[in-house]
Every structure is written in structure tokens, then in C-alpha cells.
Amino acid sequence: MPSVQRYDSVPIRDYHFDDQTGFLYVYRVPIAGAMVQKYVKSDGSEEMEAKLPEEILSDSTVSSANSKPVTDGHHGLVTKDNSHDLMKGFTASNGHVEGNMLYNDITITDPNLISQIKNGSKRELSIGFETQMDPTSGTYNGTKYDAVQRNIRINHVAVVPKGRAGHEVRLIGDSAEAVDQVEPSEEKGNQMETRVVRADGQNITVAADDVEKITKLDADNSAKAKQIADLDAQIKKLKAEKAQLQGNADEANKKADSAQAKADSLETDNEKLKDQINHLKGDAFDERLNLIDKVKSFVGDSDYDYHGKTDRDLKIDAVKAIKGDSIDFEDKSDAYVQAAFDMLEKPKQVSGYAGPDPETKGDSQDVDLMALRDASYGY
Known part of the structure; x- marks a missing residue:
């Protein structure tokens, strides 16, 4: 099963400050729950993925939520090599299950991040974790899913802006309602994912992280090819107008000259666009x-x-x-x-x-x- 990274989010609820240190504490944070979520991937495809109770509420997953870094936004996996720059706080060691939800406490020590939470510019907690995707479909609580997240291991808790598109879980009482979850293209899992994309009229296999760049290049080429086709049609029309005008009087000749000038200009634009496409394709x-x-x-x-x-x-x-x-x-x-x-x-x-x-x-x-x-x- 391929191993990938995921990011789920919850809003920061009531928080408190330590009088001595000034650290910010958030108690009993609902980190994750058993549910089905829709993930919109970097290639635009959608997949319904299930966090089944036996996976998200397992002893190993609950234990993985303990004593983990708190970061300012997501920057990939946090390790000993980058924790000095990325770690802005930590989770407690009291990860536990209540009903179908996994809870823990967090402490934030960084003054800049605390200020952003206080002024409301960052008010959500987003869980970064690794999981293995099992392409087994089924139904959970009446919702169909395409794959199951297995062996879930929480790596860090990120503080992110409130209402960040694609990374929101709205809390209703003790449950969570999941909306679209976007898988950032800049993040990589332990195993490289590939995608088959159609570029320049043929299918090619590229790294999942490169899909956006390749499809954008192909879209740019297609858009310019359409412009060329439109220009060719305009040139054909203008040449037809010129042929009709050539048999008329001086006024008609003037119109023909104008039409020729337009046709020449359009042909120049046509060549420029062709050069641009060749440059975009290039040999690189x-x-x-x-x-x-x-x-x-x-x-x-x-x-x-x-x-x-x-x-x-x-x-x-x-x-x-x-x-x-x-x-x-x-x-x-x-x-x-x-x-x-x-x-x-x-x-x-x-x-x-x-x-x-x-x-x-x-x-x-x-x-x-x-x-x-x-x-x-x-x-």
C-alpha cells in the first residue's frame, strides 16, 4: 500500500495562558475521528477516504498523537533535523479516545504564533500525519468510500489561518463534519506517487508533484494552439474579403489594402505564437x-x-x-x-x-x- 501524507483541520477552541511563562494552552482538542472525508488531489481528482474506528482509534494511532511538535503551518514531516526551526510548541501525553473522537492537549510556546492566535489571523489546528492507502471500497455510516487510511501515524499539529480553503473541519458538539481536504502538491509521502497525464497529444507518466506543472504547460500550449487556429480563420476570412474587394473601385482597393495589412499583421502574430509554443516545449x-x-x-x-x-x-x-x-x-x-x-x-x-x-x-x-x-x- 502506498504511504502518503494527509492534513486534517479543527478550529482552536477555548485557550488559556500560563501566568508565569505566558505559554498558550488548549485543552481537550478533538484531533480526529472516525469518518469519511473527500480529498481533492493535486491532479484535480477526488477520492473519498475512510478513517475507520479500528484505524483512527487504535492504540498505535492514539499513542502517535503524544508529545509531538506544534508548528506554524505545514512544512512537511518534522524531524530532529528541522525541529529547531519548525517546532513552536508540543502536544501533551494524554491522547485518549472519547466516543469516536481522538483528543489531546497542546502547548504553544512561540510568542509570534501566540500573537497570531490572539489576533485571530490563525485559529485552526491542522493535523499532519502519514498513512498507508488501502484501495478497498465500502460504506461507513451510510457514506461510500474509495479507500481506507491505514496505519495512521500523527507527525505534528500545525496552526493555520482560519477558514483556509480545503483544510477545515467544523465542530458540532463532540462530532466533526468533514469538507474537502486538499492534498498539497508540495508535500511528498514516503513513496513517490505517479500520475498519467496527457501532454502534447500523448500520455506520459510523471511524479504526482509535477502534474500541475505539466498540465499547466500543456494547457498553455493548447490555449496558444487555439489562438493560432483562430488567427488562421481570421486570415482566411480577410483574404476572402480582399479577393472580393479587389474587383471594386478605389474605395474597395483601400479596403483591400487595409485587409492585407491586417492579414500580414495576423500572420506575424501567428508566427510569434508558433515560436512561443516551440519555446515552451523546448528540448529541456x-x-x-x-x-x-x-x-x-x-x-x-x-x-x-x-x-x-x-x-x-x-x-x-x-x-x-x-x-x-x-x-x-x-x-x-x-x-x-x-x-x-x-x-x-x-x-x-x-x-x-x-x-x-x-x-x-x-x-x-x-x-x-x-x-x-x-x-x-x-x-
Whole structure:
């Protein structure tokens, strides 16, 4: 089952201040409950996901709500490496279940965040958690769902602006009514999600985080293609008007000249738009996909995560997949990395005369490249 991140929200109810420290306390916060929620994903699709009682109210999930960081907004998973910057408070250790709801207390220590809560600019608590998606459908309390959130592990509690679109749970007594929950495209789960999108007339598989960028690019291309089609139609119409006007008197000739000027102007705009589309498509996107495919042929396709890596990182990963750590890339130039990557397609052993030595420029980098070549050919 794929592991993903989710964010659910509840409004901050009554809070209190410690007279000595000035810390803000919120007691008995309803963190989550057994329910079915609609999540609108980054690709625009919707999925009804169930928090079944045996999952959200399990001992492991309740325990995961204890002693966790409180943050100012969501910034991905909170760990020891980023807690110094992100942690603005903490949850208590009294996570417990009442009915179909999970409760806990929170303490907020950061003065800026406390001020935002007091002035009303931030008045909701949004739970950030990891869960594994089980694509099992069913019905809970009369509501159909498409998948079940299993192995729910709460990572942090974020304070977010009041009424933030897509992250609100309105409390009615001791229960919660869920509205659309948006899965932010900038957050990643433990396992990369992919989507199939149609771009430039063909289906391609991309990382879920890149869907918005790809679809926007394709939408821009489609919009400009429509503009070109409209301009072509206008040009055709104007040329027809010109042909009709050419048989008339001087006034008709003037109109024909005007129509020709418009047609020329439209043709110029047409060419500009075509250039813009070619620029939008460019070679960068295709080159990136080709590089990823090539690297996958060396590192394997099943578990390799290329998202967020530079071209240099991808090439180094490919070399290490074949040669291990025998080559040190620290402080090496991009040319050195490119040479090591290119040599992966060459035979590892060369018998007989291998041709004249390449010309060198005499600097330390050339020595490195020559050593890399010798190692690759087995000298």
C-alpha cells in the first residue's frame, strides 16, 4: 500500500495562558475521528477516504498523537533535523479516545504564533500525519468510500489561518463534519506517487508533484494552439474579403489594402505564437525525460526516486550503481561527471591498441579525466 501524507483541520477552541511563562494552552482538542472525508488531489481528482474506528482509534494511532511538535503551518514531516526551526510548541501525553473522537492537549510556546492566535489571523489546528492507502471500497455510516487510511501515524499539529480553503473541519458538539481536504502538491509521502497525464497529444507518466506543472504547460500550449487556429480563420476570412474587394473601385482597393495589412499583421502574430509554443516545449523537458530513462537503465526502475535531483545527481547515481564507490566525485567538475557517465556505455576492457591518447591541457582536471578513462578501460 502506498504511504502518503494527509492534513486534517479543527478550529482552536477555548485557550488559556500560563501566568508565569505566558505559554498558550488548549485543552481537550478533538484531533480526529472516525469518518469519511473527500480529498481533492493535486491532479484535480477526488477520492473519498475512510478513517475507520479500528484505524483512527487504535492504540498505535492514539499513542502517535503524544508529545509531538506544534508548528506554524505545514512544512512537511518534522524531524530532529528541522525541529529547531519548525517546532513552536508540543502536544501533551494524554491522547485518549472519547466516543469516536481522538483528543489531546497542546502547548504553544512561540510568542509570534501566540500573537497570531490572539489576533485571530490563525485559529485552526491542522493535523499532519502519514498513512498507508488501502484501495478497498465500502460504506461507513451510510457514506461510500474509495479507500481506507491505514496505519495512521500523527507527525505534528500545525496552526493555520482560519477558514483556509480545503483544510477545515467544523465542530458540532463532540462530532466533526468533514469538507474537502486538499492534498498539497508540495508535500511528498514516503513513496513517490505517479500520475498519467496527457501532454502534447500523448500520455506520459510523471511524479504526482509535477502534474500541475505539466498540465499547466500543456494547457498553455493548447490555449496558444487555439489562438493560432483562430488567427488562421481570421486570415482566411480577410483574404476572402480582399479577393472580393479587389474587383471594386478605389474605395474597395483601400479596403483591400487595409485587409492585407491586417492579414500580414495576423500572420506575424501567428508566427510569434508558433515560436512561443516551440519555446515552451523546448528540448529541456524531452532531454530530462531521456536522461531519466537512461539513468533508470543503470540503477533499475522499481525503487529509484529521481524527483528533486539535478542532472549531475542523476549521472552520479548511475555511475555508482555500476562502479560502486570506487570513483570519488567530491570537488569534481561537471565535465568529469559527464565523462564518467558517458563511459558507462563503453566496454570495461579494451584489448590491443586503443588509439592515440587524447590531447590534454596539463591541468589537474585533465589528470583526473585521464585516470577516469584508464580505470574505465581497465588500464
